[in-house]
Amino acid sequence: MKSKTMRAVLQALSYGNIEVEGARRLADLKKLDPMRIFAKKLDAEVCNEDHEIPIRLYFPSEEVMKKGTGKGHTLPILLFFHGGGWVTESVENYDRVCAQMAKSTGQIVASVEYRLAPEYHFPIGLYDCYEAAKALYTNKFLLNTDPDQITIMGDSAGGNLAAAVCTMAKNKREFFPKRQILIYPALNNCYTEESPFPSVRENGEGYLLTSVKMEDYLNLYQSTQEDRENPYFAPILEKDLREMPDTLILTAEFDPLRDEGEAYGKKLQEAGNYVEVHRIKEALHGYFALGIKFFHVEESFQYINQFLRRGAELCQSQDIHNGEN
Numbered sequence: 001m002k003s004k005t006m007r008a009v010l011q012a013l014s015y016g017n018i019e020v021e022g023a024r025r026l027a028d029l030k031k032l033d034p035m036r037i038f039a040k041k042l043d044a045e046v047c048n049e050d051h052e053i054p055i056r057l058y059f060p061s062e063e064v065m066k067k068g069t070g071k072g073h074t075l076p077i078l079l080f081f082h083g084g085g086w087v088t089e090s091v092e093n094y095d096r097v098c099a100q101m102a103k104s105t106g107q108i109v110a111s112v113e114y115r116l117a118p119e120y121h122f123p124i125g126l127y128d129c130y131e132a133a134k135a136l137y138t139n140k141f142l143l144n145t146d147p148d149q150i151t152i153m154g155d156s157a158g159g160n161l162a163a164a165v166c167t168m169a170k171n172k173r174e175f176f177p178k179r180q181i182l183i184y185p186a187l188n189n190c191y192t193e194e195s196p197f198p199s200v201r202e203n204g205e206g207y208l209l210t211s212v213k214m215e216d217y218l219n220l221y222q223s224t225q226e227d228r229e230n231p232y233f234a235p236i237l238e239k240d241l242r243e244m245p246d247t248l249i250l251t252a253e254f255d256p257l258r259d260e261g262e263a264y265g266k267k268l269q270e271a272g273n274y275v276e277v278h279r280i281k282e283a284l285h286g287y288f289a290l291g292i293k294f295f296h297v298e299e300s301f302q303y304i305n306q307f308l309r310r311g312a313e314l315c316q317s318q319d320i321h322n323g324e325n
Contacts, residue, residue, distance in 0.1 A: 018216040020118065023088045040065050041099065044142045046135040053128045054113035056091045057143070058102040074146035076107040076312070078181075079136055081129050081165075083156030083289070085186075085217035086117045097289050104301045105308060107151075108143065110136065114161070121223040122233055129161045130168055137175035148315045151179040151308065152245070155288050156257070157217070159185025163235035163264070166245050177245045179311045181304060183288050184252050188260040189234035191215045197259035207254045209285040214256060236264045241271035248276045248307040250300055252283035278303050 040059040045052040059065035064075060078101065082094045091098075091113045102109045114128035135141045136150055154162035159182040166180050191200050191214035204211030222228060231238035247268055251261040258279065265277035280287070283296040290297055 018085070018087065018213055018220070020087060020220070040102075041095075042142075046132050046141060048128050048131040051115070051128070053132050054091065055132055055141075056095075056098070056111045056113070058098045058109040058111065060102040060106050060108070064106075064108065074144050074149060076149040076308070077136065077143065077145060077151070078102075078105060078107050078109045079133055079150055079152050080109050080111045081114065081152075081154035081158035081161040082111065083154070083158045083183075083286070084116075085213070086122075086125055086157045086160075086221040087217055088116070094289070100291075105305060107308070110143075117221045122221050122227050122230075123223075125221075126161055126164050126168075126232060130165050133165050133169065133177070134175055137169075137177070147175060148178055148318075149312075150177070151181060151311065152177050153181040153183070154185070155183035156285065157186050157221075159183055159261075160187060160235060163187060164232045167235055167238050168232060170243055178315075179247070179307070180245045181248045181250075181307065182261065182264075183250050183300070184255050184257050184285050185235075185249065185261050185264070186214070186217075186257055187234060187236040187264050189218065189228035189237065191218070191256060197256075197263065199259040200256045202256075203254050203258065204256045207256070207284055209256060211256050236260055236267070241268050241273065244268055244271065244273045246274040246307075246311065248303060249278070250288075250303060251277070251279045252285050252287060252296075253279055253281050254283065255285040257285060276303070276307060 040062060042057045044055050044057060046055060080098060082089050082091065091111045094111060098109045098111045112129055112132045114125040116125060133152060136145050137147045139145050152162045152166055162180050162182055163185060166177050169175055169177055188195065188197065191204065191211040193201070200211050218228065222233065227233045229237065247265065249261050249265045251258045262277055262279070265275045269275040280296050280299060287294065287296045288300060
């Protein structure tokens with residue numbers, strides 16, 4: 001990050017306030033990716049009352065696609081919530097990311113098209129994600145699912161939604177996630193000088209995602225100012241973090257969200273949960289949406305696959321133990 005040219009480019013791209021339609025048009029440029037047509041995928045939906053929530057399934061291979069949509073097979077699934085500040089991005093924009101994620105992990109990726117702010121304020125998008133998770137965990141979806149083989153995952157605002165869904169699941173006790181993966185998650189409720197986290201001030205300007213943008217995103221997402229005190233809006237505020245899923249958190253070194261992600265990991269650990277936190281050196285917020293061969297993404301998948309293998313081994317061990325009993 002020391003190159004003067006790189007610093008100048010980052011400064012130019014790190015503009016201030018969010019203009020919703022302009023930001024969405026910029027994000028939609030990802031739809032032009034010509035490689036998307038080669039992904040093995042299938043569209044489905046689940047219901048949240050009278051709204052149908054689109055879910056796109058990505059398969060690592062043709063063989064897995066046939067097994068996953070057939071009878072008698074349960075395969076591991078990554079339930080994914082995309083980023084974009086609760087305001088921009090879509091399943092379409094994350095098409096290549098999710099297709100590559102399926103290939104890199106060998107798991108089916110289920111990407112949720114939750115409703116966006118400001119047309120749909122908190123908690124509508126969150127409830128879309130929760131209902132999608134509930135359908136998968138209770139085996140009321142197109143795939144034949146085993147709840148022990150599902151991992152909830154999200155990046156940025158999607159990381160916020162993943163953490164909130166897991167918290168809500170623990171409180172409602174309608175299903176029980178075993179694992180969550182949070183990629184540079186947005187977990188707090190303040191990105192002004194009042195923030196307790198140094199990374200907001202150290203990285204809040206000149207590193208693509210700015211503290212000003214984050215405040216704009218929160219304002220667009222919230223229904224009222226009181227939402228900011230709700231742990232489902234800002235998961236780091238949750239007071240009782242016992243019995244949460246095993247958690248992997250990846251943070252980016254030059255990211256205003258870095259410290260809150262790491263602080264959340266510490267809180268989970270102090271509450272008695274299994275937690276891994278890894279800081280990706282020299283990375284910027286948003287790096288995960290870059291090509292799979294980008295070295296920060298490759299490093300991330302090393303941690304992700306290691307975490308998923310650990311989960312699979314624990315499930316297998318539990319199955320053997322239950323069989324012996």
